[in-house]
Amino acid sequence: MTDTIFAPATAPGRAAVAVVRISGPATAAALAALGLRRPPGPRRAALRTLRSPQGAVIDRGLVLWFPGPSSYTGEDSAELHLHGGLAVVAAATQALLDSGLRLAEPGEFTRRAFENGRLDLDQAEAVADLVDAETDAQARQALGQLEGALGERYDHWRRQLIEALAQLEAAVDFPDEDVPADVAARAREPIEALLTALEAALADEARGRRIRDGYRIAIIGAPNAGKSSLFNALLGRDAAIVTPIPGATRDVIEAPLVLSGYKVLLADMAGLRDTVDPVEVEGVRRARAWAAEADLRLWLVDGSASDGAWRLAADLLQPRDMVLLNKADLAEGADAAAVRAAAPQAQALSVSAGGVAGLLAGLSDRVTADLSGAEFPAVTRARHRGLLEAARDHLRRALGSLEEPELAAEDVRLAARALGRVAGRIGAEDVLDLVFASFCIGK
Structure with missing residues (x-):
């Protein structure tokens, strides 16, 4: 990298301060071109008048100088802290x-910073996640990953694999030496233990991505069960249109909500019923698709009804979902008892749109229980999941070929390689392009 780059590191628009970052071998020369005879002392803010190459005054602002390799990028770098007007930045x-x-x-x-060894690839991803963090939980996870929590888990697994690989390679490279005859078999126990750990991490893989992307909660039920009213009550604002006309909601309406510091995506959707209206048919299809992929479904039933309309949503219910008997302020109809009998495994609550404090508390408890954990999540992006699955598959093959140490050693080596790619120690250029394309300019 012989070129020198720069970019505004703050958002455009009217602001008190705008920061412009510079990095590369010509950083000191660029500061000289702006009228500085020499850079300020390292990591010290200095008030300077900045001029264009033609001599016109640009601004009087703070200049910070970060000589490499002790900088964010590992190169000579600088920051210009200017007044935030558009004309000054331009x-x-x-x-x-x-x-x-x-x-x-x-x-x-x-x-x-990654290519100069200042960050591992998983830490670089954490930088982007921290910039995008909207909740305390997202920020905590990103900071933990930036501080190395994710990399430490993968490094620990990789070291275990290397120990097992040493056993296998001893059997391959020194068959006639004084090596125990069962040396390859001795690799079985650590490989099995690691395979169990990777499978447990994959079973838990949704947790990290839910924290990062949001825990998805779908409100499902028949038309006019009160879904839109409940949606608005949980959000504390009028986000969905509420009318007494069945089928008013035709599409999935998503809105963010923060519960116990975790990001939640709450969705209102079309009432589930048989219909010939092509627009409503599409709305029902989308509702079913969104609800099927949700982390939790709130099955809202009109507790005062007796028409059996609730049955059209019953097939979407999963064991840990919640059944809400709405309109608790009205006399109970036959549907309430039928729903309790049909879904005894689900948590049933009586609610009304006018009072959802208890429901919000219950949802907060559920989200916290699902997303908190004793260990840092091993997967926070789809890239991590793919590499973890590859390592697991190689270890499964290795266990099946321990009688042929050469084959088993190759699979263990490939598993270690997959785990190493999480931190970017072994990576392809196209993977790096994909990771950094999601960043904002200036970071």
Whole structure:
């Protein structure tokens, strides 16, 4: 990397301060082109007047100098803290372009930090997650990953694999030496133990992604069961139209909600019923698809009804879902008893749109129980899951071929390679392009 890059690190628009970051071998020369005779002392803010190459004053602001390798990117770097007006930032941008610098690509600063050994790849991903964090739980997970919690789990597994690999390679490389005859068999126990750990991590893989992307809760039920009213009551605002006309909601309406510091995606959707209206048919299809993939379904039943309309949503119910008997302020109809009998395994609560404090508390408890855990989640992105599955599959093959140590050793080696790629120690260029493409410019 011989070129020098720059980018605004703060969002565009009217602001008190705008930060422009510079990184690369020509950083000191770029500061000189802006009118600084020499860079300030390392990591010390200095008030300076910045000028264009033509001599026009751009701004008077703070300049910070970070000589490599003790910088975020590992290269010579600098930050310009300017007044946040659009004209000032535009003038500084043009001056840096005139000095021979180029605008950075999304994530290029963090990519350089990775390529210069300042961050592992999983830590680089955590930087993007921390920038995008909307809740306390998301920020905690991203910070834990940035501090190495995810990498430590994978490094521990990788070290265990290397120990097992040493046993297998001893059997392959020194068959005539004074090596115990059962040395290959001795690799079975650590491989089985690690395979159990990887399978447990995969069984728990949804937890990290739910924290990052949001825990999905679907409100399902028949038309006019009160889904939109409950949706609005849980959100504390009018997000969905409420009318007495059945079928008013035709599409899935998603809205974010924070419960106990965790991000939740709450969805209102079309009432589930048989219909010939093509628009409503599509709405029901989308409702069923969203509900089937949700982490929790709130099955809302009109507790005052006796028409059996609730049955059209019954097939979506799963054992840990919640059954809500709505309109608790009205006389109970026959449907309430029928629902209790049909879904005895589900948690049943009586609710009304006017009072959802108890339901919110119950949902908070459920989300906390599902997303908290004793160990840091082993999967926070789909990339991690794919590599973990690859390592598991290689270990399964290794166990099946221990009688042929050469084959088993190769599979153990490939499993270790897959785990190493999580931290980016072994990675392909196209994987790096995919990871850093999701970053914002300036980071």
